Amino acid sequence: MNTAMPIDDVSACLAACLAALQHSQECANASIRSGDRTLEACALLSLDCAAICETTIGVLARGSAHHGDFCALCEHICRVCAQECEQHQHAHCQRCAAACRECERACAVHAGERHSLPGGH
Secondary structure, rough: OOOOHHHHHHHHHHHHHHHHHHHHHHHHHHHHOOOOOOHHHHHHHHHHHHHHHHHHHHHHOOOOOOOOHHHHHHHHHHHHHHHHHHHOOHHHHHHHHHHHHHHHHHHHOOOOOOOOOOOOO
């Protein structure tokens, strides 16, 4: 019996995580460089988001049976990051929020799954 997730689902989640990773890093960098202390929470959440997205990409790429746990955490952190970024009018915050919302949706599909991905264990 094949219990692996379809490759298209994995690809969509990987793409969403990569976009969120890139925009979160951009948002964190811009927020830090601005010197605006009101963006401190935004920068810190963006760094958390980038970290979990990067880790989730690795877990998905290697086909870990534990990908659902990482996707659940990535979904949560992307949601929190998007909520923070949506409060700011900066272009980098708006791009980050949009990418995080998309990643949140993509990871929600796989949150809690317990099976190997194609080529994984």
